[in-house]
Amino acid sequence: MTKLSVNINKIATLRNARGGDMPNVINVAKDVQKFGAQGVTIHPRPDERHIRYQDAYDLKDIVTTEYNIEGNPNPKFLDMVLKIKPTQVTLVPDAVDAITSNAGWDTVTHKSFLSEIISECKKNNIRTSIFVDPSLAMIEGAVATGTDRIELYTEEFASQYTLGNKKAVEPYTQCAILAHKLGLGINAGHDLSLENIQFFKENTPNLLEVSIGHALICEALYQGLESVINQYLKKLQ
Template identity: 80%
Template sequence: MTKLSVNINKIATLRNARGGSVPNVVQVAKDVQRFGAQGVTIHPRPDERHIRYQDAYDLKSVVTTEYNIEGNPIPKFLDMVLELKPTQVTLVPDAVDAITSNAGWDTIQHKEYLQGIISRCKNAGIRTSIFVDPVETMIRGAAETGTDRIELYTEAYAEGFQKGNKKAITPYAKCAELAHELGLGINAGHDLSLANIQYFKQNIPHLLEVSIGHALICEAIYEGLENVIAEYLEKLK
């Protein structure tokens, strides 16, 4: 079964809109695990517009499944990750002003940079993953960085699927096969939802984990968090 890691950034966005601690990200992390999620993901950004760096520390003791921290490995981020030692760090090339992640790494151009960061994380006992577009040259480049896994950036798939273009899955399936051949684990995330997750799961070989936040939280507004997590788990079997 592919693991579901719930990204709780949007819970923090709602909290920050009003101030205070409601909804409480620590309690939500406890709840999503109690409801069956096999991991919790956060993606702190430099402006802390949703998840704050302090949240990352507060969550450390309550995430008993897999703790995945995503982000651009700027010094502040990397120092935090090396101190907290989460289960996994996912390296994402976010621009400072990006609303959300919008591109994977150029693993050829940034190979040496990534090698250095990945080596530090792995030496600290942290599983590493890097965010990549579904381009075979980028997958081959990722294998040369020393990363444990890749996370396929799935926005293009989600957009194509919504328009009825099921062939949008093709480059992802090819890249997943290549990554597996090269010894890389395969994660995926971005714009995955209840509408498109089952088809993705059925057609992507060796898929270890999906990280889902925005869609899942939006769906939970109507159906409830526990119900939505149960639906994802069923579709990921």
């Protein structure tokens, strides 16, 4: 079964809109695990517009499943990760002003930079993952960095799937086959939803984990958080 990690950034966005503590990020993290999710993901950004760095520390002892912290590995981010020691760190090359992640790493150009960070994380027993576009060259480049896993950036698949283009999954299938052959674990995330998750999982061999936030929280507004998580778990079996 592919594991489901729930990204709770949008919960923090809603909380921050009013400046109080409702909804409570800690309670939601507890709930998604209680409802069956096998992990919790957060993606703190420098402006702390949703998840704050303090949230990351506060969640350390709350997440008893897999704790995945995503982000651009600037010095503040790396310092936080090395102190918290989450299950996994996912390195994402998002710009400071990016609304959301919009590209994967060029693992060839940034090999030295990524290798140094990955080495430090692995010394601290933190599993590493690199956010990458569905490109065979980038998969090969990722292997050279020493990373444990890659996370396939799935926005293009999701966009094309909505238009009826199911062939858009083919680059992901090919990348997953190559990654597994080269010894990399395979994660995926970005714009995956109840509509497309089962098709993506069925066509992405050896998919270990998906990280889903925006779509899942939107769906939960209508169907309830527990119901939506259970639907994802069934589709990921």
